[in-house]
Amino acid sequence: AVAETGAPTIFDKIIKKEIPATIVYEDAKVLAFRDINPQAPVHILLIPKIRDGLTQLSKAEPRHAEILGHMLYTAKVVAEGEGISEGYRIVINNGPSACQSVYHLHLHIIGGRQMKWPAG
Numbered sequence: 127a128v129a130e131t132g133a134p135t136i137f138d139k140i141i142k143k144e145i146p147a148t149i150v151y152e153d154a155k156v157l158a159f160r161d162i163n164p165q166a167p168v169h170i171l172l173i174p175k176i177r178d179g180l181t182q183l184s185k186a187e188p189r190h191a192e193i194l195g196h197m198l199y200t201a202k203v204v205a206e207g208e209g210i211s212e213g214y215r216i217v218i219n220n221g222p223s224a225c226q227s228v229y230h231l232h233l234h235i236i237g238g239r240q241m242k243w244p245a246g
């Protein structure tokens with residue numbers, strides 16, 4: 127399991143366009159791009175462009191409420207753009223026991239196939 131360190135992550139390089147990613151949505155505050163290891167036909171990661179201490183959801187403070195709301199609303203917009211509005215899953219892995227591997231908050235937007243619950 128990867129532990130949180132506060133160090134820059136691979137997502138900083140994606141934000142700076144230093145490494146390639148397939149970007150599907152971008153605005154002043156957030157970036158959405160396809161996961162390099164997709165778990166479904168549609169698997170997109172949605173991140174804040176400025177981490178501001180949000181290594182993981184459990185670090186959220188009151189000042190983060192606006193970006194958190196913007197991320198969730200944008201997930202809906204991205205899902206619409208992907209044509210999966212009928213059904214999709216939004217996931218946040220928080221911490222080692224949830225298998226979080228990148229410590230820059232991200233929403234997974236997963237769809238395009240039948241999902242099982244709670245895993246798969």
Ligand code: 5GP
Nearest residue numbers: 136147159160161162163219225226227228
């Ligand atoms: P976590 O396990 O932290 O919730 O999710 C991290 C996600 O980032 C994983 O699904 C992983 O496949 C994805 N990922 C890791 N490195 C890269 C990368 O360099 N590019 C892209 N597009 N996705 C990445």
